[in-house]
Amino acid sequence: MDPVLIFILGLLGVAVVGGVSWYLAHKRREAFAAFARSHGMSYSRQDPYGTINLPFRLFTKGDGRRVENVLSGTWRDHPVRAFDYWYYEESTDSEGHRSKTYYRFTCTLLDIEAAFPPLAITRENVFTRMADGLGFRDIEFESPEFNKRFQVKAKDRQFAYAFIDGRMMTWLLGLPRKWEFEIVGAWILAYEKKRMKPEEFPPLIEMALAFRQQVPRAALSLYGQDVSSSREERA
Numbered sequence: 001m002d003p004v005l006i007f008i009l010g011l012l013g014v015a016v017v018g019g020v021s022w023y024l025a026h027k028r029r030e031a032f033a034a035f036a037r038s039h040g041m042s043y044s045r046q047d048p049y050g051t052i053n054l055p056f057r058l059f060t061k062g063d064g065r066r067v068e069n070v071l072s073g074t075w076r077d078h079p080v081r082a083f084d085y086w087y088y089e090e091s092t093d094s095e096g097h098r099s100k101t102y103y104r105f106t107c108t109l110l111d112i113e114a115a116f117p118p119l120a121i122t123r124e125n126v127f128t129r130m131a132d133g134l135g136f137r138d139i140e141f142e143s144p145e146f147n148k149r150f151q152v153k154a155k156d157r158q159f160a161y162a163f164i165d166g167r168m169m170t171w172l173l174g175l176p177r178k179w180e181f182e183i184v185g186a187w188i189l190a191y192e193k194k195r196m197k198p199e200e201f202p203p204l205i206e207m208a209l210a211f212r213q214q215v216p217r218a219a220l221s222l223y224g225q226d227v228s229s230s231r232e233e234r235a
Contacts, residue, residue: 028069049070058182062089066086080208085104112215115185116163124150138153163183177203190211
């Protein structure tokens with residue numbers, strides 16, 4: 001085949017892919033804006049709050065990352081934020097060609113009157129089990145079923161055991177979907193490893209609020225007093 005024709009076809013292919021990507025992104029932004037209007041919330045294409053700078057482990061992954069399509073407002077009288085988040089990892093093959101692999105999430109952020117140390121509750125998978133086998137074990141609890149399904153990371157083990165009590169474990173095991181959580185300072189981040197449609201957001205937001213209600217009194221009594229610095233961060 002003529003090299004010039006191959007080049008032209010290649011350009012056309014790139015243009016088609018770019019056009020489809022633009023169209024899908026545009027339709028998604030329209031869906032976000034429509035959801036915001038119908039639920040009395042605000043919508044921003046970019047992140048006006050500096051959400052990406054909050055000290056969550058999820059926001060440090062990859063070689064590049066972004067928060068976008070941000071919904072903000074109140075849900076059942078509680079301030080919430082819902083948004084798209086993605087990060088990518090760069091790699092180079094044996095011929096020197098670079099490529100990016102993207103990982104996409106749908107997130108909800110809300111606050112709590114506390115100053116919690118960092119805690120991550122994620123799903124166990126084949127890679128985390130391999131790490132466990134190599135000695136990089138996460139914190140384990142009294143429930144074998146919970147240990148099988150969830151990975152818990154926290155520098156403060158006392159806080160982890162206070163936060164994830166029997167009631168919290170039962171609630172987490174009863175979740176119908178693979179939601180994951182991070183807690184740090186006065187913030188709770190709940191997310192799923194998929195790009196959800198805006199009309200699917202209500203269950204995610206409701207679940208995040210339910211998670212907040214499950215926080216044990218023992219954890220709040222230990223870490224729920226000194227919230228002044230966290231309030232300054234939210235201002």
